[in-house]
Amino acid sequence: MKTKNLMMAIAAFAMAGCSQNEVTDVNPDTHPAVGFDVYTGVPTRGAETTTATLKDNTKGNFGILAFYTGASNWEAAKATTQPNFMYNEKVHYDTDGTSWAYDNIKYWPSNADHMITFFAYGPYEATPTTGTNKGIVLSGKTDKGIPFIDFTLKEAAKLTEMVDLVVSDQRDQKYSDNSGTVNFKFGHILSKVLFKVKLKNALSGNTKVFVRKLEILGTTNNGPSKFYTKAKYKNQHWNYDDATVPTGDFNVANIMNVATISGVGDYTKEAIEATTEAKSLFKNGEFLFLIPVNDSETPGAETGTTSNGEIKVRLTYDAITPDVNDPNKYLVSETEALVDLPSGALKLGTAYTYTFNLALNPVKVTVDDTITDWADGTPGNTGDI
DSSP states (O other), rough: OOOOOOSSOOOOOEEEEEOOOOSSSTTTTTTTEEEOOOOEEESSSSSBBBHHHTTOTTTOOOOEEEEEESOOOOOHHHHGGOSOSEEEEEEEOOTSSSOOEESSSSSBBTTTTOOEEEEEEOOOOOTTTOOOOEEEEEOOOOOOSSSOEEEEOOGGGGGGOOOEEEEEEEEEOOOHTTTEEEEOOOOSSEEEEEEEEEEEEEOOTTTTEEEEEEOOOOOOTTOOOOOOOOEETTTTEEEEEEEOSSOOOOOOGGGOOOOOOOSSSOOEEEEEEESSSOOEEBBTTEEEEOOOSSSOTTTOOOOOSSTSSSSSSEEEEEEEEEEEEEEEEEEEEEEEEEEEETTTTTTTOOOOEEEEEEOOOOOOOOOSSSSOOOOOOOOOOOOOO
């Protein structure tokens, strides 16, 4: 499977079953329940999917689709095989806090040569037919072949709930080869983006700059936009045949680190002050997880953006200067800067940090070396005094 793994660290956890047995050409007395080991990213804050977030039973966990193919391997059987062994089986962290569990125990086939292929994704989607929980719509129970994910980004008002989608698979698994434990290595399949801002040079004269808004432009203001809010992860790469690019602009205010400005005269807008030190525009631990651009079915051939305008953002900021007639008042100059993300942006499984460097042009004064000559006035007689 094609994956690019960021900061991967081993995080193994055994998987045990509970509740009823379901048997499909298996013998519980011969082989134990199917178990899993999982590799994910190291724990971090925010919405990034890690071992810690998968353990969060309120918003994490992961799902499994598994295909029993008998004596045939996956390549030979995939065209005619449905997820007949597991479908969206939820793996959760047990209440004792020491082990992973799933509700429908499955056992390895009693025939040592028979195989099972597993596909896993996270975080878990409780409503896989509509995607109302995580924006993840799974291929159906009767769909044959590699499962697909029809994925939709969270709307602008819910960016704190953005999903960092991860996937993994293990094919042609046999008990004799893995002693009953399937080892997954999850990989990120979105792009992770952080925006920062800084002043290129220090300002004088009590002039300040405050950033108020950041938007990703839709097709109305950026015709060639490839900012996808919906696309399908199919055959283990992103497919854009039925993808959605919004017409309107996508305001990321929901995760902006803005606050009401105080102590700066009459300027009281919601904003973040720019200084010569780079500052995140997002709240602590928040990121954008976006659908990659120009993905490829050939691993390593992903390009990300290839031309200007494929992803364009608008940064709105105010430059304020004290009113010389009233130090409690500020003169406000609003600027809307349009910025193209550079070539290579938004590759699958890649994290980016973009820093806006703001430079103000100071008012300069020059004097012509030649002073205009006096004009001759009309001579006259003042008369008698």
